[in-house]
Amino acid sequence: MAQVHLRKVVKEYEGGVQAVKGIDLDIADHEFVVLVGPSGCGKSTTLRMIAGLEEISGGEIDIGGTVVNDVPPRDRDIAMVFQNYALYPHMTVYDNMAFGLTLRKFDKGEIKRRVENAAKILDIGMLLDRKPKALSGGQRQRVAMGRAIVRDPKVFLFDEPLSNLDAKLRVQMRTEIKKVHQTVRTTTVYVTHDQVEAMTLADRVVVMNHGKIEQVGPPQELYHHPKTRFVAGFIGSPSMNFIPARLEEVGSGLVVRMTDRAVLPVPAARTARYAPHVGRELLFGIRPEHLTEPHPNEHRPSIAHFEAAPEVVEPMGMETLLHFWVEGHEICARFDPAVEVAPGKLAAMAVDMDQMHLIDPKTDLVL
Amino acid sequence: MAADGTLVAGAPAAAGSGRANTMQRFARRRSTIAFLMALPLIALIGGLVVYPAGYAMWLSTLNRRMTANIGLGNFEILLDSDTFWMVIMQSCIFAVGAVIAKALIGFWLAHMLHHIPAKGQRKWRGMLLIPWVIPPALSTLGWWWMFDPSYSSINWLLNIFAVPAVPWLGEPWWARFSVILVNVWYGSPFFMIMYLAALKSVPDQLYEAAAIDGATGWQGLRYVTLPMMQNIISITVLFSLIVTFANYDIVRVLTNGGPRDLTQVFASYAFQVGILSGNLPRGAAVSLFMFPVLAVFAYFILRGINRRNKEQM
Numbered sequence: 123m124a125q126v127h128l129r130k131v132v133k134e135y136e137g138g139v140q141a142v143k144g145i146d147l148d149i150a151d152h153e154f155v156v157l158v159g160p161s162g163c164g165k166s167t168t169l170r171m172i173a174g175l176e177e178i179s180g181g182e183i184d185i186g187g188t189v190v191n192d193v194p195p196r197d198r199d200i201a202m203v204f205q206n207y208a209l210y211p212h213m214t215v216y217d218n219m220a221f222g223l224t225l226r227k228f229d230k231g232e233i234k235r236r237v238e239n240a241a242k243i244l245d246i247g248m249l250l251d252r253k254p255k256a257l258s259g260g261q262r263q264r265v266a267m268g269r270a271i272v273r274d275p276k277v278f279l280f281d282e283p284l285s286n287l288d289a290k291l292r293v294q295m296r297t298e299i300k301k302v303h304q305t306v307r308t309t310t311v312y313v314t315h316d317q318v319e320a321m322t323l324a325d326r327v328v329v330m331n332h333g334k335i336e337q338v339g340p341p342q343e344l345y346h347h348p349k350t351r352f353v354a355g356f357i358g359s360p361s362m363n364f365i366p367a368r369l370e371e372v373g374s375g376l377v378v379r380m381t382d383r384a385v386l387p388v389p390a391a392r393t394a395r396y397a398p399h400v401g402r403e404l405l406f407g408i409r410p411e412h413l414t415e416p417h418p419n420e421h422r423p424s425i426a427h428f429e430a431a432p433e434v435v436e437p438m439g440m441e442t443l444l445h446f447w448v449e450g451h452e453i454c455a456r457f458d459p460a461v462e463v464a465p466g467k468l469a470a471m472a473v474d475m476d477q478m479h480l481i482d483p484k485t486d487l488v489l
Numbered sequence: 490m491a492a493d494g495t496l497v498a499g500a501p502a503a504a505g506s507g508r509a510n511t512m513q514r515f516a517r518r519r520s521t522i523a524f525l526m527a528l529p530l531i532a533l534i535g536g537l538v539v540y541p542a543g544y545a546m547w548l549s550t551l552n553r554r555m556t557a558n559i560g561l562g563n564f565e566i567l568l569d570s571d572t573f574w575m576v577i578m579q580s581c582i583f584a585v586g587a588v589i590a591k592a593l594i595g596f597w598l599a600h601m602l603h604h605i606p607a608k609g610q611r612k613w614r615g616m617l618l619i620p621w622v623i624p625p626a627l628s629t630l631g632w633w634w635m636f637d638p639s640y641s642s643i644n645w646l647l648n649i650f651a652v653p654a655v656p657w658l659g660e661p662w663w664a665r666f667s668v669i670l671v672n673v674w675y676g677s678p679f680f681m682i683m684y685l686a687a688l689k690s691v692p693d694q695l696y697e698a699a700a701i702d703g704a705t706g707w708q709g710l711r712y713v714t715l716p717m718m719q720n721i722i723s724i725t726v727l728f729s730l731i732v733t734f735a736n737y738d739i740v741r742v743l744t745n746g747g748p749r750d751l752t753q754v755f756a757s758y759a760f761q762v763g764i765l766s767g768n769l770p771r772g773a774a775v776s777l778f779m780f781p782v783l784a785v786f787a788y789f790i791l792r793g794i795n796r797r798n799k800e801q802m
Contacts, residue, residue, distance in 0.1 A: 173697075173701060174700075174701075175697050175700070175701075194700070195697075195700040195701045196700055196701065196702070196703040196704065196705070198701075200701060201701065202697075202698070202701050204694050204697070204698060206692070206694060208692065208694035208695055208697065208698035209698075210695060210698075210699075210712070210713065210716075211717070212716040212717065212719075212797075213716075221699075221702050221712070222701075222702035222703055225702060225703040225704055225708060226703050269698075269702070273702075
């Protein structure tokens with residue numbers, strides 16, 4: 123097991139296109155780090171550079187105290203789980219899992235012990251004699267993980283391992299991966315475009331965009347304290363609402379004014395932080411879960427009330443999503459399913475201003 | 490009941506149209522349509538394959554003047570002839586030697602091509618396919634000039650490097666080597682294109698997984714590429730064995746079976762005996778000897794493919 127350090131890592135393709143633009147990242151021993159971002163953000167390229175499947179154009183990658191820039195994948199002591207599993211179709215499950223150990227000339231007894239142990243962890247003992255064709259998607263996924271576990275490598279690399287599974291199996295395998303990590307405690311780098319996967323699995327999430335790291339932090343920190351507009355919008359589902367607003371001073375306090383009718387007070391605790399930006403056109407950000415039906419017993423001063431008529435109402439079962447428009451911007455609110463709402467009819471809403479964000483539209487930084 | 494009455498009344502009239510309906514239904518059945526559409530091809534195969542094969546079998550049982558049936562007499566005479574045993578041996582050396590060389594060279598070429606970036610690949614692929622698209626009788630003529638005892642361009646080249654001239658078509662083993670060489674030159678592109686298609690169908694991620702599992706380039710070839718290509722390799726080898734065994738033009742043009750019938754293969758020998766020497770029945774008997782040999786090859790290769798297919802299901 124080992125630490126992984128990325129220092130100013132660059133990946134440049136022919137023609138000067140930069141897929142990764144000089145990123146720095148330190149991954150601690152035993153840590154589970156998830157690289158997340160939209161497609162084309164450089165997350166998979168970064169993972170493949172750690173694996174040695176892509177050459178590093180600039181910077182340094184260090185695994186367990188050794189700079190591995192020029193070390194071939196086989197000597198990096200890493201194991202990887204691919205999106206389409208990449209199981210050898212002509213080998214049985216046992217041989218698939220044993221292959222890496224056989225090539226490394228492990229003793230047959232030791233190979234058997236390790237494969238059986240991994241099969242036990244993953245509950246695939248009864249599949250060892252089968253060929254990959256005879257396995258379901260979920261079973262193949264387990265075998266791919268088994269192949270990584272038996273090697274007992276310094277680092278596990280996962281490249282979107284769940285994206286080929288159906289929604290139900292994905293949730294199940296997500297739990298499985300977390301369980302396996304808690305058992306084997308191997309340093310893990312996991313790539314996904316799914317922020318729910320990132321939030322649920324990671325010790326720390328690395329949000330990437332356009333080949334750069336936007337923010338690194340524990341899931342809760344990213345959710346509550348995003349540093350950029352991109353992170354604020356990317357983390358959370360449904361994503362955060364952004365409405366252009368003007369920050370104004372009213373008496374001793376501040377307000378955000380979206381329209382003449384929609385003026386919301388800024389909590390007193392944030393007055394000092396936002397004071398330098400008074401008079402500026404900013405973006406007001408609020409998550410749908412902080413835009414709800416009013417609660418009669420909730421008397422915090424930071425709760426502001428207003429009314430709006432939703433144009434679309436989406437009952438999801440555990441919640442109901444309301445969509446309405448303010449100044450041409452679509453806003454999503456998250457209501458308790460017990461509250462009766464109908465499209466076109468005014469509904470009372472409460473917004474928790476303690477959870478608000480103000481974003482500078484010029485720098486896209488959260489203030 | 491009225492409904493029953495109508496049915497009974499309608500019954501006699503329905504009997505006549507019933508037969509027409511059955512015919513219509515028969516004509517509309519998918520299997521009938523499929524059969525009718527395949528009929529031209531069946532007729533073609535019947536006329537060009539089944540009939541000549543049957544005729545050859547019948548022919549092989551006749552005497553030289555084709556006036557009497559002598560049963561297996563032609564086959565007995567052939568099996569007693571040293572020349573014929575030499576032809577069997579030469580056919581096997583020719584076919585097996587050429588197919589192995591074609592397979593190895595084709596595999597090597599396919600690998601080289603596979604690693605050329607897509608842009609340049611098409612150009613090279615086109616150029617490397619040229620030997621395969623030139624009519625072999627013509628290209629063999631070209632080779633014949635290059636092997637010519639007096640004006641051999643190959644010997645001229647060898648002389649430049651102070652290597653003594655080689656009697657390419659005059660000395661038995663050199664002549665055997667030469668016919669195989671020309672067949673390899675002609676047939677390798679076919680292997681190359683088949684193997685290239687097979688190589689392209691191996692997902693890159695398998696190589697990546699193998700590289701991470703610790704495989705060197707050779708181990709990747711041994712444990713990933715070859716097993717993944719096994720079926721294509723088998724089918725290509727079988728197909729090429731059949732075609733090479735039945736090869737006629739290269740031997741005919743290059744050596745005409747010589748020196749002393751040492752480069753004759755089944756087809757050229759059958760031509761020699763049947764047409765040139767005017768013994769059609771014995772010529773037919775020679776050509777029929779190819780069947781059992783090819784059947785044995787085909788059995789083992791197809792059995793292997795079947796077994797692997799079942800295993801991977």
